[in-house]
Amino acid sequence: MAKKKSEEIIYLDNLGNEINIGDYVYCFDGKYKSTVQKVRKFGTRLTEFGVPRRIVYFEAGGVLSDYKVVSLNALGLYEEDIDFDNLSKKGRDGLGHEIEVGDIVLYLHRQENFSEIGRVTNIYPKTVELFVEENYYRDSSLTKYHNEIIDLSKVHLGNLILRENREMMIIDL
Amino acid sequence: MVITFDNVSFKYIEKKILDRASFSITDNDKVGIVGLNGTGKTTILKLIMEIEKPNEGSIIKSGGMIINYLSQEPSFKKDISILDIIMSNSSEEHKIEEYEAKSILNRFGFSDYTISSNNLSGGEKKRLAIAEALITYSDILILDEPTNHLDSTLIMWLEKYLIKWKRGLIIVTHDRYFLQRVCNKILELDFGKTYLYDANYEKFLELKEERLKLEEASKRKLENILRREKEWISRGAEARSTKQKGRIKRYEELSKIEFNKREEFEFSSIDTRLGKKLIEIKNGSKSFNKLLFKDFNFILNRHDIIGIGGKNGSGKSTLFKILMSEEELDSGEIVRGTTLKIGYLPQELSVMPGNIRVIDYIEEIGKEIKTVDGYISASAFLENFLFDKDEQYSKIEMLSGGEKRRLQLISVLIENPNLLILDEPTNDLDIYTLELLEEYILNFKGPVLVVSHDRYFLDKICNKLLMFKNNRIIESNMMYSEYLNEFGIEDDSETKLINKYDRKKDKLPTSIRNEIKRLEEEMPNLENDIKDIKEKLSYETVDYEKIMTYTEELNNLEKLLDDKTTRYLELLEIRDEYK
Numbered sequence: 068m069a070k071k072k073s074e075e076i077i078y079l080d081n082l083g084n085e086i087n088i089g090d091y092v093y094c095f096d097g098k099y100k101s102t103v104q105k106v107r108k109f110g111t112r113l114t115e116f117g118v119p120r121r122i123v124y125f126e127a128g129g130v131l132s133d134y135k136v137v138s139l140n141a142l143g144l145y146e147e148d149i150d151f152d153n154l155s156k157k158g159r160d161g162l163g164h165e166i167e168v169g170d171i172v173l174y175l176h177r178q179e180n181f182s183e184i185g186r187v188t189n190i191y192p193k194t195v196e197l198f199v200e201e202n203y204y205r206d207s208s209l210t211k212y213h214n215e216i217i218d219l220s221k222v223h224l225g226n227l228i229l230r231e232n233r234e235m236m237i238i239d240l
Numbered sequence: 241m242v243i244t245f246d247n248v249s250f251k252y253i254e255k256k257i258l259d260r261a262s263f264s265i266t267d268n269d270k271v272g273i274v275g276l277n278g279t280g281k282t283t284i285l286k287l288i289m290e291i292e293k294p295n296e297g298s299i300i301k302s303g304g305m306i307i308n309y310l311s312q313e314p315s316f317k318k319d320i321s322i323l324d325i326i327m328s329n330s331s332e333e334h335k336i337e338e339y340e341a342k343s344i345l346n347r348f349g350f351s352d353y354t355i356s357s358n359n360l361s362g363g364e365k366k367r368l369a370i371a372e373a374l375i376t377y378s379d380i381l382i383l384d385e386p387t388n389h390l391d392s393t394l395i396m397w398l399e400k401y402l403i404k405w406k407r408g409l410i411i412v413t414h415d416r417y418f419l420q421r422v423c424n425k426i427l428e429l430d431f432g433k434t435y436l437y438d439a440n441y442e443k444f445l446e447l448k449e450e451r452l453k454l455e456e457a458s459k460r461k462l463e464n465i466l467r468r469e470k471e472w473i474s475r476g477a478e479a480r481s482t483k484q485k486g487r488i489k490r491y492e493e494l495s496k497i498e499f500n501k502r503e504e505f506e507f508s509s510i511d512t513r514l515g516k517k518l519i520e521i522k523n524g525s526k527s528f529n530k531l532l533f534k535d536f537n538f539i540l541n542r543h544d545i546i547g548i549g550g551k552n553g554s555g556k557s558t559l560f561k562i563l564m565s566e567e568e569l570d571s572g573e574i575v576r577g578t579t580l581k582i583g584y585l586p587q588e589l590s591v592m593p594g595n596i597r598v599i600d601y602i603e604e605i606g607k608e609i610k611t612v613d614g615y616i617s618a619s620a621f622l623e624n625f626l627f628d629k630d631e632q633y634s635k636i637e638m639l640s641g642g643e644k645r646r647l648q649l650i651s652v653l654i655e656n657p658n659l660l661i662l663d664e665p666t667n668d669l670d671i672y673t674l675e676l677l678e679e680y681i682l683n684f685k686g687p688v689l690v691v692s693h694d695r696y697f698l699d700k701i702c703n704k705l706l707m708f709k710n711n712r713i714i715e716s717n718m719m720y721s722e723y724l725n726e727f728g729i730e731d732d733s734e735t736k737l738i739n740k741y742d743r744k745k746d747k748l749p750t751s752i753r754n755e756i757k758r759l760e761e762e763m764p765n766l767e768n769d770i771k772d773i774k775e776k777l778s779y780e781t782v783d784y785e786k787i788m789t790y791t792e793e794l795n796n797l798e799k800l801l802d803d804k805t806t807r808y809l810e811l812l813e814i815r816d817e818y819k
Contacts, residue, residue, distance in 0.1 A: 098760040112806045128764035130805050198343035
């Protein structure tokens with residue numbers, strides 16, 4: 068949930084971190100799903116129920132609701148942490164890093180609401196199988212396409228913990 | 241870290257299992273042990289684990305070396321949950337996190353981590369033991385027949401896991417693909433001698449052939465020398481001079497050298513009489529608690545060697561029972577030929593009387609087997625399957641697990657069947673017996689149906705596959721490993737995911753899907769148009785009317801883009817609900 072701070076709307080990503088213009092974000096949906104985009108500007112529209120819908124505009128031209136992205140900068144990741152040469156390649160995660168069994172990864176749950184953390188237990192040609200601590204949906208394992216995950220172990224964020232406070236979705240590092 | 245066998249000899253009752261074995265294994269080696277059943281593969285593992293003690297020689301291990309051993313028949317503490325079993329291996333130095341334990345249990349098909357070890361079946365115990373062995377820290381991991389009781393998906397997973405294994409590994413397995421892909425060294429046991437090859441399985445076969453050729457050449461050379469010396473002695477050599485004494489002594493020593501008796505067997509074709517009509521199934525369907533298969537049409541031909549695949553519990557055994565008239569189809573028709581005589585090898589080792597001699601047990605079933613070249617006696621047939629005369633007269637209780645399995649196979653074949661149905665025949669059989677079985681099946685004049693998870697075995701013998709998949713039986717002419725690479729096994733999570741996505745797409749109305757796609761194309765164009773007008777505006781400073789027109793156009797475009805953006809986001813949210 069966005070908070071008002073001196074009449075200013077804060078744009079929060081799926082982890083509850085603030086997004087800023089110029090941030091690199093990883094997209095969970097839309098035309099740029101599973102890609103890294105740069106934030107150009109923000110915007111707000113009211114939904115039919117009068118609730119503001121907070122929108123992130125990308126340099127490449129697309130848009131998404133703020134909660135459908137993860138700000139890489141907020142995680143302490145910058146351009147040099149993205150392997151642009153290997154993006155969208157087999158066996159590589161959404162940031163272009165090689166996925167290995169045992170890696171801790173971040174992904175969006177299939178209900179498209181919350182980010183979760185799992186551990187890679189198997190790698191198939193196109194997908195990875197993740198072991199998931201029991202979550203809201205009582206899954207114990209999930210399968211995701213390679214570029215649908217961010218390999219946290221590869222960017223030294225293997226100890227990232229998501230609190231269960233879904234309202235704020237604050238992260239501990 | 242190193243394990244060294246220094247002139248180790250080991251006898252089991254009177255049988256010499258190891259004869260002055262000397263070799264070293266380090267924690268960088270992945271060693272596959274091969275040899276006939278009963279030649280002491282498991283004994284080597286037990287000697288390393290100090291479960292058995294050598295009669296001579298010594299086994300030296302680096303200090304502080306942690307060795308983990310997965311036996312063929314694992315046992316666990318009673319009344320303890322499977323999660324606790326795994327977690328009990330956690331130590332200060334080598335901690336196991338709970339999620340790691342759950343992950344590996346999950347991987348091995350356990351979803352209820354609280355289940356007690358008392359309630360596990362034999363197969364489950366084996367799977368749990370492998371999970372435990374893999375997750376527990378060790379410098380050298382020892383696995384005895386790990387692929388028995390695993391389905392193809394798990395075997396492939398285990399294979400990949402062990403390829404990436406960074407520490408030492410010693411493995412006994414009959415799965416030749418496994419040996420080929422996982423191991424970088426092969427330790428061969430042959431007539432009590434050990435030979436360590438710095439090679440994978442394929443290279444090992446080449447090197448072994450060279451070794452046997454050399455051995456054969458030495459044997460011929462020795463025979464020639466002995467023949468000449470014998471002639472010399474028989475001419476009446478007088479052992480008076482030192483030189484002559486020495487020559488006679490050398491002859492005596494040379495005559496003592498024993499070469500391993502290596503015999504090659506060729507199978508005569510088994511003579512069978514088969515009518516034209518074998519088995520035909522029309523529109524067959526069968527349920528057993530759940531639907532196993534439906535709309536199954538099948539004709540068994542005389543020359544079919546059919547490999548049957550599918551997940552455990554998919555209905556393979558039920559199909560066998562239907563073919564053997566032990567079960568009937570729920571619907572559809574089955575026609576069985578009247579001349580069929582089925583030889584069935586079940587998956588489990590049958591109970592055999594321990595105090596009966598091997599030859600008596602087999603002769604009770606059949607005294608001879610009919611081949612196109614005439615009759616072969618039970619004794620000769622046993623010899624073909626590597627039971628030498630001594631072993632034929634030993635009691636069944638003296639046989640190893642693998643030897644009993646081999647005997648069980650012979651007991652099926654000696655009945656002169658004309659249709660063979662083999663359920664996991666490769667379990668517990670050594671590679672040499674497997675090669676014999678392969679040869680036997682390829683020479684068999686009737687059809688063969690076989691369930692196995694041994695990819696090498698199925699690739700080699702089968703000319704057809706019947707794969708249980710999504711409640712159907714699919715016929716394929718592919719090789720088994722080719723089929724697995726192409727389609728996987730039923731319920732493979734990857735296939736499930738893709739199917740799931742396909743289903744979801746179907747649920748989302750096409751109109752919404754098309755609108756999202758259209759908007760994704762329109763919005764960047766609108767943004768470009770806005771950019772162009774803004775650029776024009778920045779250059780236009782004099783013509784007021786133009787400025788007004790551009791401004792109005794800009795406002796309209798921005799409004800349009802806003803509307804489209806809002807609509808786009810709404811549509812994405814609608815799409816979420818379908819997910």
